[in-house]
Amino acid sequence: MANHFQKKSIKKVRIGLYSIGLQTYWKQFDGLKERLLGYGQFIEQKMSSYGEVHNYGMVDTEEEGRRAGEWFNQKNVDLIFCHSATYATSTTILPIHQICKKPVIVLNLQPTDQLQYENTTTGEWLANCGACPVPEISNAFHRAKIPFRVVNGLLGLEETSAISMSNEVTCNHSQAKRAWLQIEEWLQAASVLRTLQHCRFGFLGNTYSGMLDMYSDFTLLQSKFGIHIEILEMCDLHRLLQTVTENEVARKLEETLEMFTIPDDSPSDPIARKPTMEQLNWACRVAAAEEKLVDEYHLDALSYYYHGSPENTYEKIQSGSILGHSLLTARGIPCAGEGDLKTAIAMKICDILGIGGSFSEIVVVDYVNETILLGHDGPFHIAISDGKPILRGMGLYHGKQGSGISVEAKVKTGPITTLNVTQTHNGDIKMIMGEGESINGPIMKIGNTQTPIRFRSHPDIYMEKWFKESPTHHCSLAIGHHSSVLQKTSELLGCQYIILDKE
Template identity: 30%
Template sequence: MSAKIGVFAIGLEAYWPQFAGMKEQLMAHHQQLLGKFSPRDIVSVGMVDNPARACEAGRRFQAEDVDIVFCHLATYASSESLLPVVRALGNVTLVLLNVQSVPALDLESTQTIDDWLGKGCSCAGLPEMTAVLRRFEHPFAVISGYLDGDAVLDEKIAQWCAAADACRRLKSGNIGILGRPYPGMMDLNVDETQIFRTFGSYVKHLNWEDIAANIAHGFHQDQLEQASRQVKAVFRLPEDLDEQHLASMIEVYLATRKLVDEHQLIALSNHFEVQPSGYMHQIISASNPVFSMLTQQGIACPVEADIKTAIALTLMKSLAGSATLTELYSMDFNQDLCIVGHSGAGDPDIANEKSLLKMSPVFHGKPGSGFLTQFTPAIGPVTLASVTQGADGHYILVLAEGELVEGKTLQLGDTNALFRFRNGLRTFVDDWAACGPTHHCAMGRGHHAQAFHKLGQLLRIPVHEV
């Protein structure tokens, strides 16, 4: 789900009668800037140049329920044209775009005041705007740049929009929990009220029996055939795979997908403690590939019913396009690397190749048996993100960027990889642990720390980067 993004230009009404054509010139620059947001869902209100128009703009943004607002400082403007917008926004972050039309004024051709005001005067009013925003205690950020060919400007705008997308995703649905968090893992405990306050997501307590009921209801043949094609698109199937096992897994997938749709879930954390039998054996046996397919579709499905990591996975998937649950597995001091990984479901998008479905007689540390899904994460840059809490109960994001490297990994049926950290193994592990993250975290392809910092500002939670 894409964010709804508010955009407006700000200027000084007194200039228009003084300098013919200036407003039109500035609006042409603004239209060019709007092109940088395409094809996103934007709410554009044009030029705001007096308090009355600012009030109108604020009401429009409020009515449209925007997730973030960008203010283009088209020329000098007084802050009285900004504050009515800000007052209407509540806690929605405002990004001031201090963007000139040119990288630098051509001083030889800048012969009149309107030449200067119309092309290169965006920064004149910037301190005035930030001064009043601080007094208003309103969340804001500043991006400086120029219109044409400024890759830094384009990247920063894209990061803010991506962060707003991630926030909208969290608010768009519910986090389901099947079972309860793994007993004794006290870092996984959550306050559901605080989750809703911080992230806008409800936690819905669901039952494994809900999936069983969906299986019992049955499915049309075309649904079964379509799901079979989906399974084969994601996994490599062994030649000796029992067709009944495959058919059973497809039923579980359709039943779980139906549960997701019925409850408008963005995540489904899960844990099962009793030795499964009957219908529960069918469900638990198929859970790894089923939850992996849902994870690929943007429904985070962390094992051990870890709701905090469900949030981290949801944010990572939105920003990185991939997000698999992981933890620190083992330290290799000889190579200055750490093996990271986890059992259970993973995200197929973390890998460049399909995972081979295999049957296992045991799920380590948990009851049951069934399919394993060991993905091979792609070599290259990655980001880790953990959602954790401080002593006051407020949420914190802990981040790290690094690189997955070539080398031998564990072949135990778990997704795992070799992680090289920027500051070395010893320093990283000590510093990461000192931040108090949960023992699970989300891993996604690419470096996304800058977008996560912006996300932290939108959510108004601190971000610690290791």
């Protein structure tokens, strides 16, 4: 497939890192400090592929802790990892996080999986006693009201340090892999946070009248996620539509024919027919205008809807929008229909994590296959499609004005995750995650996206749990099981969260 567009970039996380120890040890045990700093450099190197690492080095007194806190503020880090390299007093660590308020993750990563007990010296033990101060640190953080998390496990070294008396090659050990998976998820979650803080979300038109769950408090969303919301009018899009050239329409048509399949009429639904050239050309013209809108206003995501009177110019533009919004979603600019800004945020979070995020709602329950079909009339995230999506010409859009082109597709078979972003009765944000399996089941040929999902519980039991959480009725559908990283994302954003049907 030709590369017609540039994918939206993701902001890399700025990582703070430091190691801890007790200053008294350095004169007592030759080489211990250097050995521990070497472990810190290993962690720095492992983390560097995820972002910009600022490694302060050793913090071994409370004065050094204050200097480190100021230094991390200067570096504008997104989160800080405290490498618990050996015992240190909690008064050494606390000032760092009283000065720099960014989230903290304590790394209790032991170099060896087992000491050589008969031959171990005190210095050798101290190089492996990182767990010793963690309860003390945890108590100090708790009493100081500083949120924290701890990752326990093995360091995962690929070679044994020269001074070590024990085998330190643990890179293939399950407890090293588990620990580094947790670290990677924290880094990915922090990348979501940094990227959202630089995102501009467009709100085009209005919200579908009467869908009370989707009405949004823009100030709440901006304060919670750090995003900017640009309120756009249909006349903005109409103005840009007048500037679209025939060459631009032709390029959009080329993109469309490469990315989608154009079938004959639906064998079952009389309103779902093969798109006419008139419908295709109009959808491509609108798509070119939508791209200009995104570029002019520097948008990173978009929610949209317009209810116009029949034959109204804006209504005609709205009816041709699904194709262009699917193309934008593939470009890393998620588009959510019906003015659902909260689901646009859920889709953006999934897109930042590289797991897709397609606009979905419950379509129907299949009680024979025990699946719930999730989908919508578009837009669709092409990157997670099971084969090439289909374009159908719709004689009408159910529940809406107008007619035009819609997307028929399903998500790749295999593990999936759903993400709802919803607002609670007390004015907070809650993220609702669910994990299931996309199966290769039948779907309707009606010009809508549909994916049969089998959750761990029977559909009725699963829906009972889901509806109890009062979700927005749309969700973002992503590939893979990712509730763990989404939980971390929720925590960094300060959102409530629930994982449905958790194992």
